[in-house]
Amino acid sequence: MKIAVLVKQVPGSETALPILGNHNWIDEEQVSFVMNPPDNFAIEEALLIKERTGDGEVVIVSMGPARVQKVIREGLAKGADRGIHLEEDGQIQTDPLSIAKSISSILMDENFDLVLSGLQSDDTGMGQTGVLIGEMLGMSTGTLAMETDVQDNAIRVKRELESGWFQWVKLPLPASISIQSGLNTPRYPSLRGIMGAKKKEIKVIPPTDHQTDAISQSIDKVFVSQTSKQTEMIEGDADSTVARIIEILKSELKVL
Amino acid sequence: MSPAHFSIIEKVILSGLTLIALGSFSYEVLRRVFIVQKGLDSLPFDRFGERLFRVFREVLLHEKVIRERPFPGLMHALVFWGFLVFGLVTIDHFAIGFYKPFMSDSVHHAYSKIVIPFAVFVVFGILSLAYRRFINRPKALGKISPTSGLVAVFIVVLMGTYIYGETGLSPFVWKINWWIHSILILAFLFLIPRSKHLHLVLAPFNIFFRSFDQPDHTPVHIDLEGDEDELDAMLNDLTKLTKNQALDIFSCVECGRCTDVCPANRGGGILDPKYHFIMDLRDPLLEGKDVAVLDQINVEAGWECTTCQACTEVCPVGNHVEKSDEIRRLEVLVEGRVPQEYQKLFTNLQETGNTEGASSSPFADSFPVFTPGKEYVLWLGCFARHGLDPNFNKSVENFTKILDVAGVTYGVLAEEQCSGDPANRLGDKLTYTMLREHNMEQLYETKKVVTLCPHCAVNLGKEYGKYGSINYTVEHHTQVIGRLIDEGKIKVQMGESGKVTYHDPCNLSRMLDIVDEPRTAIKAASSNFQEMEESGRNTLCCGAGGALWWKKETQGRTHLVRAEQVIESGADTVVTGCNFCYGMMKQGLGPMTPEGRADVVVKDVADIVADNLV
């Protein structure tokens, strides 16, 4: 079983997010980056599948500037076998379609049986990249897997539906599946793993070899939304109070 | 009493039995010594005089045995002192059998005047212990132990036969009595090393070798750029006990005092230090004939420990009981099995150098920066820097107000990172190494550090020193405040805080031995001070130690037991000397305060002093 895990490096949840002067992205100099938390579950699931099936390869794939090698190493330290880094210079790509095109152009020749990704990235939260890559590579695709069960030439996944409903689907291999957070308990890199990761290969693909010019999405403005709080004290007797509340619910909040 | 004649046959039998008993005794003891010898490090002989004095207090005077459990402790002391008195008699007893007594009749007679009362004491002592063990059966003692019963019977019969022997018997009866006595002694010798009664041999040595520091865990040197074989050897050693730890395992008398005082256990957790950290390792040691047994510790139990050292402090035979450090570092460094909330914590520490993953600290920026002319580096710690309880900011400001009034100069370090306490206690020695090395660089030219956080004080002042020499001294702010009061540099008046009590933080009292200075400060500001029942070095942990502050799901109520005691103490104000204790009290007290009673006010030592400055 040859498995690719798509990982992304995103700003840590507590980090400050200062916005650039031209308002088109955040000032990355002042941001601390971490592995996209949902991707931890995808890596763990890939390692578990490899351990269960007894052989195969887990490859960590990430796209971004040089800094993303850190999260690739993290995956290697946890036990993945090698990494692929699609290098980007200058402004990073945020459009899932362009990203998917880049990545699938590189994964094309690798012939992976499985492509796993986290359910979404904690920065832009599109949740599309894995599915798009699956389509581009002619794979079957599934999202939000809560459980996986690899069989001969197929994988069964338990998918989360709305209102507490679940669904088991059987996907023929190769398949691209996004992994729901919490389905497993991600491991922590051991010291031997960290030492071993230093010797594992990370193949760097220069920007010219994967980037496409066709950007179908661009960012107009990044801003922090302003929140404000309004409080109205409603006084008077019960009848007039109720009348005022109904009025608010009808005309201001529009819930009635 | 007649110095009876012993026939050759009798002497042969006696010799045979003595040889068997002594042989078996030596074999069993040496078997264990052999295993202890395989342990890491060496047994310490430094501070020899201090060690001997400790043996005198804790073995001969039975200080700890009695302190924690006064009645059973005293009963045990009777048995113990009786044994010492009997030593001479015993040797003489066997001398009779083999040759002739070395005590003359008159000496024997005079000595028996001392021994007979002791025989009575011993009987009284051992019967009381047996009553407790077999009738009272406190939970701490564990399962009924047949050996204990046998030993109690032995000792009673020994005493009985002794007294009977002193009453002037016919030679025939005397002889029978003599044989009963002898066989019992030899049987006792046989039993000792096979049971917890080995403690009577090992406890004095174990108390002698006990570390003066607690906690005392071997440092873990990690050099990622270094030689791979060395790293491998280091990782292999992580499963091994030190000599001192191995000796602990064989010295344990199974009294359960450690479990009695354990906050995790008292809060309803599964952690039972007597079993998880000591007894569970005994069979693996003996069966494996080797010290690589640390992986036998129950992992779940290990994560529950607050590293408060109550168990180590209380152990009457000198054990360093707590081994959460050992099991956690195995889990983190070797197995890579780390609870999710701690993985987040470690990532924060690695990426940002603080526990919260914050990229700046406006609160830290509000203080003057340290420059070489100033007296103290004011070490804030993550708790204060990143507002783990924002109320505590005021306590820090109160402390700087005290320093300002006293004219003491200070400044904060712009590049201060987490002291590494959570990583250290949770076993992530790699992250700890990164933080420690960073901070050591920041403190390179520092002479004096003061901090409000006992966890930082323990790490900066003691733990860092295990990895390399440190050129600065670390003081806790309560020490500085106590001294400023003593020297008259600040004047404090009696204030209106109602009934005041003090919660000793375990990092401060047990790890740093700071118990008097906070009291000096509090008593200067309050005339109505009352101790908690468990105080000083015998304090009970608030539940936040060992990085449990960051633990999401806590089984049990470890974090509430102490708060409950504060409520029950009837205090109006509880003062503490640790930011984590402060936070725990603030969280725990409110919901537990009974209806109609005013909330207990939580203060840091700096607060109660600053509020009452004149």
Ligand code: HEM
């Ligand atoms: C390792 C332990 C003990 C040894 C070896 C030992 C030995 C002896 C010996 C040898 C005697 C003989 C004395 C004599 O005939 O003059 C003796 C006597 C006595 N021992 Fe022990 N004893 C030991 C422990 C105890 C203990 C623990 C007790 C009691 C607690 C005890 C009680 C007595 C008594 C009572 C006598 C009286 C003996 C007599 O009539 O002579 N012994 N003991």
Ligand code: HEM
């Ligand atoms: C000749 C020396 C000693 C003798 C004969 C002796 C004998 C005993 C006996 C018979 C028990 C009762 C065991 C049971 O049924 O549970 C006991 C328990 C105990 N011994 Fe010793 N002991 C000796 C030395 C020491 C020393 C040196 C220490 C520590 C400094 C010590 C500490 C204890 C403790 C703490 C217990 C458990 C008591 C409890 O809390 O219930 N003993 N010992």
Ligand code: SF4
């Ligand atoms: S250190 Fe404290 S929490 Fe840990 S086992 Fe000992 S008494 Fe219990």
Ligand code: SF4
């Ligand atoms: S470790 Fe010490 S305190 Fe705990 S049961 Fe053993 S002797 Fe008692």
